[in-house]
Amino acid sequence: MAAMAAALRGPLARFRSRTRVWTRGTRGAANAVGAGQPQNFDLLVIGGGSGGLACAKEAAQLGRKVAVADYVEPSPRGTRWGLGGTCVNVGCIPKKLMHQAALLGGMIKDAHHYGWEVAQPIQHSWKKMAEAVQNHVKSLNWGHRVQLQDRKVKYFNIKANFVNKHTVQGVDKGGKVTLLSADHIVIATGGRPRYPTQIKGAVEYGITSDDIFWLKESPGKTLVVGASYVALECAGFLTGIGLDTTVMMRSIPLRGFDQQMSSLVTEHMESHGTRFLKGCVPSLIKKLPTGQLQVTWEDHASGKEDTGTFDTVLWAIGRVPETRNLNLEKAGVNVNPENQKVVVDAQEATSVPHIFAIGDVAEGRPELTPTAIKAGKLLAQRLFGKSSALMDYSSVPTTVFTPLEYGCVGLSEEEAVALHGQEHVEVYHAYYKPLEFTVPDRDASQCYIKMVCLREPPQLVLGLHFLGPNAGEVTQGFALGIKCGASYAQVMQTVGIHPTCSEEVVKLHISKRSGLDPTVTGC
Amino acid sequence: MATFKEVKVSGFEEFDQAVKEHKGKTIFAYFSGSKDAEGKSWCPDCVEAEPVVREGLKHVTEDCVFIYCQVGDRPYWKDPNNDFRQKLKVTAVPTLLKYGTPQKLVESECCQSNLVEMMFSED
Numbered sequence: 001m002a003a004m005a006a007a008l009r010g011p012l013a014r015f016r017s018r019t020r021v022w023t024r025g026t027r028g029a030a031n032a033v034g035a036g037q038p039q040n041f042d043l044l045v046i047g048g049g050s051g052g053l054a055c056a057k058e059a060a061q062l063g064r065k066v067a068v069a070d071y072v073e074p075s076p077r078g079t080r081w082g083l084g085g086t087c088v089n090v091g092c093i094p095k096k097l098m099h100q101a102a103l104l105g106g107m108i109k110d111a112h113h114y115g116w117e118v119a120q121p122i123q124h125s126w127k128k129m130a131e132a133v134q135n136h137v138k139s140l141n142w143g144h145r146v147q148l149q150d151r152k153v154k155y156f157n158i159k160a161n162f163v164n165k166h167t168v169q170g171v172d173k174g175g176k177v178t179l180l181s182a183d184h185i186v187i188a189t190g191g192r193p194r195y196p197t198q199i200k201g202a203v204e205y206g207i208t209s210d211d212i213f214w215l216k217e218s219p220g221k222t223l224v225v226g227a228s229y230v231a232l233e234c235a236g237f238l239t240g241i242g243l244d245t246t247v248m249m250r251s252i253p254l255r256g257f258d259q260q261m262s263s264l265v266t267e268h269m270e271s272h273g274t275r276f277l278k279g280c281v282p283s284l285i286k287k288l289p290t291g292q293l294q295v296t297w298e299d300h301a302s303g304k305e306d307t308g309t310f311d312t313v314l315w316a317i318g319r320v321p322e323t324r325n326l327n328l329e330k331a332g333v334n335v336n337p338e339n340q341k342v343v344v345d346a347q348e349a350t351s352v353p354h355i356f357a358i359g360d361v362a363e364g365r366p367e368l369t370p371t372a373i374k375a376g377k378l379l380a381q382r383l384f385g386k387s388s389a390l391m392d393y394s395s396v397p398t399t400v401f402t403p404l405e406y407g408c409v410g411l412s413e414e415e416a417v418a419l420h421g422q423e424h425v426e427v428y429h430a431y432y433k434p435l436e437f438t439v440p441d442r443d444a445s446q447c448y449i450k451m452v453c454l455r456e457p458p459q460l461v462l463g464l465h466f467l468g469p470n471a472g473e474v475t476q477g478f479a480l481g482i483k484c485g486a487s488y489a490q491v492m493q494t495v496g497i498h499p500t501c502s503e504e505v506v507k508l509h510i511s512k513r514s515g516l517d518p519t520v521t522g523c
Numbered sequence: 524m525a526t527f528k529e530v531k532v533s534g535f536e537e538f539d540q541a542v543k544e545h546k547g548k549t550i551f552a553y554f555s556g557s558k559d560a561e562g563k564s565w566c567p568d569c570v571e572a573e574p575v576v577r578e579g580l581k582h583v584t585e586d587c588v589f590i591y592c593q594v595g596d597r598p599y600w601k602d603p604n605n606d607f608r609q610k611l612k613v614t615a616v617p618t619l620l621k622y623g624t625p626q627k628l629v630e631s632e633c634c635q636s637n638l639v640e641m642m643f644s645e646d
Contacts, residue, residue: 139625145645146628149637 036179038167039154041067043383044182046160046168046326049085050369051359052188053144055376060151062384067180068148069170071159073325075210076195076203082141083148083155086190086360087369089137094213095233097133099401102240106403110440124241126218133213156180162331165352184383187333187342187350187357188376189322191367193230195315201285205293206313209234219243220311223295225282227253229400231316232265236403239274246275246308248282248297254400258412260450261465268404268446268467280306285313321361331355336363346390348379366396397479399472404446407475410463410482416452425462426455428488428508432520434469435499447501451488451508459488466505474502525583533557533593535606541590542622549587550622551580551643553633554613556600557593565597569617572633576619579639590622621645 043059045052048070060066072089074080081089101124111118148155158170158178167181193208209230212219220243224235227249238245247269254262270276277297284296288309296307321341328335334343334351342350342357344364350357356379359365359372374391381387397409416425429450437444452463464478481491496503510518530541542550553576556566564570580589594600594607594616607613613620619642620627626645632638 135625142624142626145641146632146638149641150632150635 038179038181039067041065041154041180041182043067043184043186043380044069044168044180045186045188047085047186047188047190047322047359047361048083048144048155049188049190049359049372050087051190051372051376052085052186053083053148053376054373055186055188055358055380056153057147057151058377058380059384060153062380064384065154066152067154067156067182069156069158069160069168069180071157071170073159073192075192075208077207077211079211079214081214082138083144084137084141088140088144090210090213092369093140094133094137095237096401097136098129098213098237098241099233101129102237102403105240105242110442113440126241127216129241130213130215137213159325161325161327162333163327165331165333165355183354185331185355186348186376186379187323187326187355187361188359188372189326190360191319191321193315194318194320196225196282196317199282199285201287201293202282202313202315205285205287206315208315212314219314221292221309222246222312222314223248223293223308223310224314224316226316226318227251227255228316228318229254229257229402230319231314232269232402233400234314234316235274236269236401239269239272240403244275245273246277246310248277248280250281250300251279257400257406258408258450258463258465259414261406261408261412261448261467264446264448264467265400265402265404265406269402271443271445272403282313319360319367323361333357339363347382348375348391366393366398368396368398371396395479395482397475399475401472404467405469405471407466407471408464409475409479410461411452412463412465413450413452416462420454420462424455426453426459426488427451427512428453428510429512429518430504430508430510430520431518432468432501432504434501436469449504449508450512451491451505453488457487457489461486461488461491464505466501468501470501474505477502478505525585525587527551527580527583527587527589529589529591531591531593534595535610538590538592538611541588541592545588549585550590551583551587552590552592552618552620552622554592554594554607554616554618554620556597556616557595564593566600566616568630568634572617572619575634575636575639576617579636579643582640583643 042064043066045056045068048068052068056066056068070083072080087093105124108118108122156170156178158172160168160170163169170178193210196202212234222238222243223246224231225248231247235245235247253266279300280297282295282297286294288294292309292311293313294307294309295313296305298305323335323340323342332352333355335341336343341363342361344350344357344362348356348358358375358379360367378389378391395410399405399407413427427450431448433444434447447468450465451461453459453461461482466474491506494506496506504520510516532538532541555569556564558564599605615629617633618629619633626642628638628642
C-alpha cells in the first residue's frame, strides 16, 4: 500500500490526476463499472440501417471520426440478421425479391399464350427462393461491412443505451461492455413489428415480417393478420407462389393511403386467390397435435366466433419504434408518450441539442428508406459540412408492392378535399388495360389511375395515384414533375410513350365531376 | 490460436478438386495471376496483395483451409469464357473469398490490411 502511495506521488501521479480531472467532466461514465475509458468520436450513430449508415458514411467522408453501433435483438422466434437494418434484411429488399418470384409465377402461367411451350402446372420451391434471397441479403450485409471499414467508420456490434447525454454503453454478444462518447449522437434505431401480446398464443406461435424472409421451410397455409402494406405485400407474394393465404383485417386496408385506391388493391387480391376475412379480430392461437395452428376470431359484423387451421400465422399489425431499451431519460431525450417515437424538429434535433434522430424511430417521418438516407446525409452535411439544407419531406413518392402494384405521390383525394374543399379540387381518372394483359386475357378491372388537382387553372397537381404493373417505375418520373410544381395543363402538354401504361397518366381527361365513364378504349 | 492448412493449386480443375477434398471445412480461397519461372505474377495487384493476405491469415479465428490458386496466364484470364468466370463467378484477380459465403474482396480491396483482417476474423 505504501509502495503504491509512493508510486502515485512519483511519475505516475501526473497520469492519475489527469484521468481524475477527465472523469469529472460531462463525458464521465460513472455507472459503467469495469468498462474502462470511453472511446471518443465526433459522431456516434446508434443503428446501422438505411438512415444510420448513410449519416455515418457521409460524416466520415467529411473527414470526421465516426462510429456506428448496430445490434439486432433476435425476434421471439430467434431470427437475427447482419448489418444494414430493416430495409436490407427484413424489409424492402427481400420483399421485392419475393414479390418478383410471385410475379414470375404469373408470367410463366401466361407464357403459353405467347407461344412458349411450358409444362403446366409449375411448382415453386420456397427453399430455393429463400436461399437465393438470403444469399443476396448476406452479400449486402458484407458490402456494408466493407464500406464502413473502407471509409474508416468504426463498427461496434453492440446493443447501445445512454449513460448520459454524451456517453453510450453497449454490450456485445459475449457480454463485454464498451463505452462510447461523442460530440454528436444520432439515434437511428428504427422499429420492430408489433405483437398483439394480449392475444393468448400470439407471441408463442405467431411470426412477423422479421421471420418470414428467413424461414428455411415454406410457411404453408398462412393467415396474415393486419391491413398494412406489410400485411398485403406478404399475403400477395405468398398467394403468388401458390400458398393458401388468408388476410384478416380489423377494419380498413392501408390506413393513411387513398382509400379508393386501397379498396381496388384488396379487390384485385381477392379476385386473384387471396382470401379476406374483413371486420375480424383474432382472440386465441392454439397449437394442435398435428403441429398446425388453430386460430379463433370474432367477426364484428355478425358478432359470431369462428375458427380456422393454418400452418403459419403472420402478425402485420404495425411497428413499434426501438426506443424502450435506449435509456433515453439518462440523456434527456423526449419521446411522444403516445407512440414512443423520438420527438424531432425540422433539423432532426431531439430535445437535446447535440442528439438527433432520423428514420423510422423519429416522430412524424415517413417510414421509408430513401427519406431516412437523405435525412441522414443532409444531417451530416449540416453538422460537419458547410450546408444548412433541411430535409424536404413533402411529396415523397412511394409504392406498395402488392400483386397489382400501387404507386403514389402527393395527396390522397381525401387529404386534398379536407385541405382545399371539394369545390376547389378536380380529380381526373381512368381505367385502362395494359397491352400485355390482352393476349393472355388477364383481368385488368383494377388497373386505374387518378390525378388529384386544384380546380383553378392551371390546375396544380396535388397527387397522383397509379394502380397497375411496374407502378414504382411509372411513379418515379412523375414525382419529379410534382416536385417541380407541375400543373394538369403541363401534364396534358406532355406526349405519351406508346405503348405503355405510363402514357395513360398524360392522357387523363375524364373528371370525376363530369360523371362520364372513365374507361379507356383502345388507341 | 487458430491454424490454417495451405493448399496450393493451379487452374480450375485443381481448385475444384481441392474444394471437394476439404468439404465441410471453412475454406478461404485466394486467386492470383499465375507466376512465371522467376516466381513473379503478371498481375501487379496480385503481387502487392499477396503479403497483405498472408499477414491477414495470421489473424484467422477458426481452423480453416487456405487455397492459394494460380488461375493461369494473362490470355487465359482475359478470355470471358474461362472456367473461373463461368463456373465460379470470379471475374477479377486478385480475389480473396470465403468459399460458400458472399464474403469476397476484389482487386485493390485485397491490398487493404484492415479489410483483409476483417475477412479472416469475421464469423
